Amino acid sequence: MKEDADWTLVRRCREGSREACDQLVLRYQKPVYNAALRLLRNPDDARDATQTAFMKVFEHLADYNPQFKFYSWIYRIAINEALDTLAARKPFEALTEEEPDEAAGPERLAEGQQTGRAIEDALMQIKPELRTVVVLRHFMHLSYHDMGDVLQLPEKTVKSRLHDARQLLRQSLLQCGTI
């Protein structure tokens, strides 16, 4: 079971095994990076937020309580890190929001379908707290219960935010003819 495997890796990592730390990075770098990318849009910011999130995870590994799911814990740290990055650049967001990010890497070019672009645009137009629930639900495929754990919010609030977010995305995607 994945959670057991996580806990085994965490214990070995705490005991000083770099291999176990490496395994944790391998296991979680992709979902953490993707969550950061969807929240921040900028690949460089997403990369830095992912790295900082992992450093915080390893720094506080001794504080992790195995009664809770490891992925909820690491996702919480990653989401908070991405939101902090977002908050730090907020004063400038209005200046850059309208400009498409042409500096994306090859991975973005491969991904670069119009729908994907329109979704990214629409996501960036909604509030970060709404964007976060969309990311957790549709990109990280978490249940309402797990989303509540990650965000430390009641499921009811998570649902309400997700519904609001979908409504706003609907308006935006209808407006640009994507749906």
Added chain:
Amino acid sequence: MLAPEQLALMHAEIDGELDAAGRAELARVLLSDPQARALREDLQRVCRALDSVPDVEPPRQLRERILAALPHSSAVRRASWSAGWRYAALIAGVVSAGAVVLETVRGPAPAPSEIAGTMGAPAGALLDTVQLTAGPIGGRVSSYRTPSALDLKFDLVSSAPVDVLVTGGGRSVRVNGLGSRVGLPARVTLPGFPADAQTVDLVFLIGGHRVGSATIRAAAKP
């Protein structure tokens, strides 16, 4: 206008959380209300579009950078890691990927205020100043040498945040979010910058687009 509980039924259906009673209620609403049918279809399309966005592979160097910033095994055993490593990791975090050498800063970690964005004047000897007069960025960049590092002081004025790629001595650092309408200065310290490196190349980016470049001396004139 749909009642919130009817809207909630649609979302629950999308999320596969609708029970039999909910399904029956939703069917009744959809049968009697064409607007509800249209809205349900829209929401389903939104969610299909969201679910169709593919995952992106993280940059190849990300894992290496995370591992490079970890302490060695003896330090890993400590329950709580020193803050110094965090700052070393932050420095590593701005070393950009690409053809340049990726390097983790080792040795004494700099104070967080030394990384970027501070407003104080560098303490080292002034080496060079470059004035930026053309293009969308104005102001100047100055380089200073201290015994252990190279300091760059950015006094930039621009209408949008400026990112700067700093390359020299086999290293590359990206500094994000410099410059603004009010033009606050920012200082960037590059610890361990090779003493024999003569120049540093600066590439200025706005919104990810290259808008200018400059070269600044990193060593005193012979």
